[in-house]
Amino acid sequence: MALKLEPGARLVVATHNPGKARELAQILENRFQLVAAGELGLPEPDETEQTFVGNALLKARAAAEASGLIALADDSGLSVAALEGQPGVYSARWAGPGRDFTVAMRKVEERLEEVESRDLAAWFTSALAVAWPGGPAVVVEGRVDGTLTFPPRGDRGFGYDPIFIPEGHAETFGEMDPAAKDRMSHRARAFEKLKAALL
């Protein structure tokens, strides 16, 4: 089986978030018919792996097996050098059941105070996986490096954006024009690699 995606192919996006499915469709230049896992009533697997690549693969494989369609999944998060890469794959979970990223960002600041580190280096990672039902899978990773800043600044982004200043810039992802963020983000970089591999 050739690991190429034909234009117009029907892909299931292993996200239960319709916003994410739309964002993925835009990045894939509307080349494919994207169906959200939620629309097909597919179960959401637990993200039990310790790496972004592992969780993206787990989600893509589960959706491909359950739907019989080629599946695309992502996993992403913030890693802080002085915290040995935390929150990492636990980025969403640090925000608690209320998904409150004010709480998650404060937790990052508190943990940095606990370890008494002045090292504010951090990076966002996005892993993207495509899996064929009963067959192979392709996974890629994109990363953007930067520095943390406290208190949080800007309300134009989401998640940890207000505390992250990408390398070579002065504004946080939360302050930056979203289109500018989209051009340099970990997700954009992962998509470039995925397109190179599959299109």
Ligand code: IMP
């Ligand atoms: P996922 O949905 O399991 O991939 O969770 C990723 C989590 O990482 C999100 O809930 C965000 O908190 C965080 N994250 C990933 N990408 C970004 C980003 O571009 N900006 C801010 N936070 C992000």
